[in-house]
Amino acid sequence: MCQYPLFETLAVNNGKFKNIYFHQQRVEYSFTHYFHKKCHLDLNKILIPNMYQVGFFRCRVDYNSEDFQVNFYPYRPRSIRNFQLVKCSNLDYRFKYSDRKRFDFMNNFQTDEFIIVNNGFISDCTIGNLLFKQKKKWYSPAHYLLKGTQLSYLLAKNQIELCSISVDDIYNYEQIMMINALNPFDPMRAICIDRTTILSELVVS
Numbered sequence: 001m002c003q004y005p006l007f008e009t010l011a012v013n014n015g016k017f018k019n020i021y022f023h024q025q026r027v028e029y030s031f032t033h034y035f036h037k038k039c040h041l042d043l044n045k046i047l048i049p050n051m052y053q054v055g056f057f058r059c060r061v062d063y064n065s066e067d068f069q070v071n072f073y074p075y076r077p078r079s080i081r082n083f084q085l086v087k088c089s090n091l092d093y094r095f096k097y098s099d100r101k102r103f104d105f106m107n108n109f110q111t112d113e114f115i116i117v118n119n120g121f122i123s124d125c126t127i128g129n130l131l132f133k134q135k136k137k138w139y140s141p142a143h144y145l146l147k148g149t150q151l152s153y154l155l156a157k158n159q160i161e162l163c164s165i166s167v168d169d170i171y172n173y174e175q176i177m178m179i180n181a182l183n184p185f186d187p188m189r190a191i192c193i194d195r196t197t198i199l200s201e202l203v204v205s
Helices: 020-035 101-108 149-156 167-172
Strands: 006-013 056-063 068-074 083-088 113-118 129-134 137-141 161-163 175-179 198-203
Touching: 006 020, 020 149, 083 167, 129 149, 137 149, 149 175
Parallel strands: 083 113, 083 198, 137 161
Antiparallel strands: 006 056, 056 068, 129 137, 129 175
16 A cells, blocks of 8 residues: 555645646645545645755645655656557546556567557546647547646636547547646647557557
8 A cells, every 4th residue: 555645746846836726626636536525635744955046846735634745856848759559448637646557568569658548438548638729729538537737727618628539539639749747738749640650549448
């Protein structure tokens, strides 16, 4: 049993947490629906050390129902040039679990990132939510596994819409973008969708 079954990853930019409201919202949801307890973890009270006051950093908060620990790290974004489609059934990732063994099998494949197809619908990748562009509008899969904080932010700002996207629909879109707490919406990071950037589907039992 993991000492801290859940965690949050926050972006720290020049001494300030980004989108902390949505992180706190998710922590409170996890306390209610995972721990079945009143939330005692207030992310706003976490102090950022002096050495992380200038620049961009990653903060990881591991927590359980009684305790938590905080660590800060340098951050270097991943370069994603292609995705491998992965077919799964009844995959549950409603909470931000520390145990990510459910994704270990993906380490055996040569691709930059994966698109998880859960019960026939596009959901997320392994490190964040996905956005798809069609006719100058951006959409995100309604069948997401975990509602990320950047996804929540973009929905609150009405910058994107949720919609159901099946495997057959994916090539009807023009571009794809991964988003998470450390990688906000940026059209410059989007890649074009074709047979070289979206690789063949892998069936997983």
